[in-house]
Amino acid sequence: MGEKMLITARGLSVSYRIGKGLFTQTSLKAVDNVSLNIRKGSFFGLVGESGSGKTTLGRALLRAAPISDGSAIYQDDEVEYDLTRIEKAELEDYRRRAQLIFQDPYAALSPRMTVRDIIAEPLEVMKITSSREETDARVREIAAKCRLNLEHLRRFPHAFSGGQRQRISIARALVSHPQFIIADEAVAALDVSIQADVLNLLKQLQAEMGLTFMFISHDLSVVAHTCDHVAVMYLGRLVEIAPTRKLFAAPKHPYTKALFSAIPSLNPDERGTAQKLEGEIPSPTNQPPGCKFHTRCPHAVDICKSDEPKLEVADGEHEVACHRWKELFA
Amino acid sequence: MVSVMLRTRIRISAGKVTVMSALIDVRNLTLKFHTDEGLITAVDNVSFSLNRGEVMGLVGESGSGKSVTAKSLMHLNPSNAVYTGESQITLNTDSGPVDVLSLNRPADLKVVRGGAVSMIFQEPMASFAPSISIGKQMIEQLQLHSDMTTQQAREISIEMLDRVGISDPSRRIDQYAFELSGGMRQRAMIAMALSTKPKLLIADEPTTALDVTIQAQVLDLMKDLVKEFNMAIIFITHDLGVVAQTADKVSVMYLGRVVEEGPVREVINKPKHPYTRGLLAALPRLDDLDAPLTPVPGDIPSPLERPDGCVFSTRCTEIAGEICSSRIPLEEWIDPSHRVACHLYQKGGA
Numbered sequence: 001m002g003e004k005m006l007i008t009a010r011g012l013s014v015s016y017r018i019g020k021g022l023f024t025q026t027s028l029k030a031v032d033n034v035s036l037n038i039r040k041g042s043f044f045g046l047v048g049e050s051g052s053g054k055t056t057l058g059r060a061l062l063r064a065a066p067i068s069d070g071s072a073i074y075q076d077d078e079v080e081y082d083l084t085r086i087e088k089a090e091l092e093d094y095r096r097r098a099q100l101i102f103q104d105p106y107a108a109l110s111p112r113m114t115v116r117d118i119i120a121e122p123l124e125v126m127k128i129t130s131s132r133e134e135t136d137a138r139v140r141e142i143a144a145k146c147r148l149n150l151e152h153l154r155r156f157p158h159a160f161s162g163g164q165r166q167r168i169s170i171a172r173a174l175v176s177h178p179q180f181i182i183a184d185e186a187v188a189a190l191d192v193s194i195q196a197d198v199l200n201l202l203k204q205l206q207a208e209m210g211l212t213f214m215f216i217s218h219d220l221s222v223v224a225h226t227c228d229h230v231a232v233m234y235l236g237r238l239v240e241i242a243p244t245r246k247l248f249a250a251p252k253h254p255y256t257k258a259l260f261s262a263i264p265s266l267n268p269d270e271r272g273t274a275q276k277l278e279g280e281i282p283s284p285t286n287q288p289p290g291c292k293f294h295t296r297c298p299h300a301v302d303i304c305k306s307d308e309p310k311l312e313v314a315d316g317e318h319e320v321a322c323h324r325w326k327e328l329f330a
Numbered sequence: 331m332v333s334v335m336l337r338t339r340i341r342i343s344a345g346k347v348t349v350m351s352a353l354i355d356v357r358n359l360t361l362k363f364h365t366d367e368g369l370i371t372a373v374d375n376v377s378f379s380l381n382r383g384e385v386m387g388l389v390g391e392s393g394s395g396k397s398v399t400a401k402s403l404m405h406l407n408p409s410n411a412v413y414t415g416e417s418q419i420t421l422n423t424d425s426g427p428v429d430v431l432s433l434n435r436p437a438d439l440k441v442v443r444g445g446a447v448s449m450i451f452q453e454p455m456a457s458f459a460p461s462i463s464i465g466k467q468m469i470e471q472l473q474l475h476s477d478m479t480t481q482q483a484r485e486i487s488i489e490m491l492d493r494v495g496i497s498d499p500s501r502r503i504d505q506y507a508f509e510l511s512g513g514m515r516q517r518a519m520i521a522m523a524l525s526t527k528p529k530l531l532i533a534d535e536p537t538t539a540l541d542v543t544i545q546a547q548v549l550d551l552m553k554d555l556v557k558e559f560n561m562a563i564i565f566i567t568h569d570l571g572v573v574a575q576t577a578d579k580v581s582v583m584y585l586g587r588v589v590e591e592g593p594v595r596e597v598i599n600k601p602k603h604p605y606t607r608g609l610l611a612a613l614p615r616l617d618d619l620d621a622p623l624t625p626v627p628g629d630i631p632s633p634l635e636r637p638d639g640c641v642f643s644t645r646c647t648e649i650a651g652e653i654c655s656s657r658i659p660l661e662e663w664i665d666p667s668h669r670v671a672c673h674l675y676q677k678g679g680a
Contacts, residue, residue, distance in 0.1 A: 049541040049543060049544075050512070050541055161629045161630070163629060164629070191392055191568055192568060192609060193609065193612040193625045193626040194625065195612070195623075196612035196614075196624065196625040197625035199614075199623055200622075200623060200625065219614075220616070221613075221615065222614050224614065225614040225619060244619070245619065248619065259543065260616075262542040262546040263542055263571065264546070264549070264571035264572050264575040265571060265575065266570060266571050266574050266598060266613070266615060267574060267598075268574045268575075268594045268598060268599075269595070276546060276550070277543040277546070277547075280511055280513055
């Protein structure tokens, strides 16, 4: 197809050591054996409940969480980096190419800096621009793209609403002209109307600047509307990955199915039709054997309790990790 | 100043005992806050009533006055709040109607705070004291509202925890909030709010911080409890999906005013007010992935700069005419249960 992958991860794991006792050294696998490709110029969605490891996976791809196993390659038109080995100058360069947008626009912006200084900071820290004039020009350019009023640049963040603050955060993330953006719950704290506005802005910026997004969210309807591909995580593993339309038209993993049916329908006549998922996601320090989802799965049988299913191709780009998907959802 | 206003209001309400069938009746509620920057109108002439067993969804953007309205029902707003003269909130309790806004002494307020009215909040971690066990907090509030012994209160608390689906409640009751997961904490919060058997439960974004799967569990639980206890619920949320799944009727608020109120089917399927339509158009819908997301243009104005005329006129895409920015639209009843405040629907022409 000739389509280029910006991120290629194979067997990626992130584990943390917990318990400092002499004989009680245990580790917590927050991300376990994840393989995925993120196409250049795509909007890649990552969904799952809290505790599923989606934020940790995002951080690992930014080299903000330690990769303990597996490989991850970043490749754009100019450079190729092995994210497990990247260091010093290369890492600094990667920081310019990969940026993060945070969830809470109230906590992410320093109240003591003007909007101009907030947006300019990455340029100064990464020494991308060499003069104040150049910095100002870059700040003005990106501010205009993010639909910020130029006279807003002199003000402090407290003067702005949630939507405007999130646009400031976006401008700050984009000012270094990155290729890869991870948006971690970037619209979760916003009202629906502002959420729609910010999503439209992100899509527009993606098209204009040729950006690649990893969009982490627990809100499936938002993901359905913005992403091209979606990966579903549960307890550190990918359980299903597919092009958005395929996934929403015919999910093949019982967990994905349950997630979809838990979304409150906007139709008041469709009440109580949700297929209920009992219980909660298990603690990552005390993971069940076999399929991690079997403790909550309505379709679990013996093999699910002992053997862990591998991600297999169901149909073209649609992959699923479930022992019984063929008989249940094929 | 506050006390003067309160006294005037009591006099007005003393001679007026009219609407009695509803559990709670709010009439012309107007609430302003004294701030350094001036007097801010947070709630502007809001009226609604709610019967037992009814669930009302209160929706609107942040800053629309949903929470402040709900807190007024428990007389729970801070001391810089001023209720204007016509504001009236009547709560029908077993021992007769109570004029909520005239209550002043802590002993009297017990009736509405945790007695006949309970409230649950968005962030359950912030609602439990971190260093006191869940059980101790539940027992304390039960004893505050009744003359139970500690042992009786403990038994009732365990029963309530069991009722909301917390496994092993006799062990959980001695745990602290941080030992419970998010969903579990929210259940414990609901158990605590319901243990005094309130007539009205105010739920302020109770599922916003929860995952969809847990949200579905909590919503189910709340629906069951409405039936079991024949309670009324005011559900404050910005999620119209949650409203569609739980509410009987919906009130849409914007900048302190109710712009539309009606049965949930009517409001969601046939919204009348341009703001309600705007909220629905901004919502990503799963039944149509190609539908564009259309935000309501602009931002909600600062409460210090309330627009003249219709409060929504600065962002409205369906302006009826010049009248929108000069005259406040009156509420029109589209049918006996559905009302809207918009010049598009003013009878006798604009």
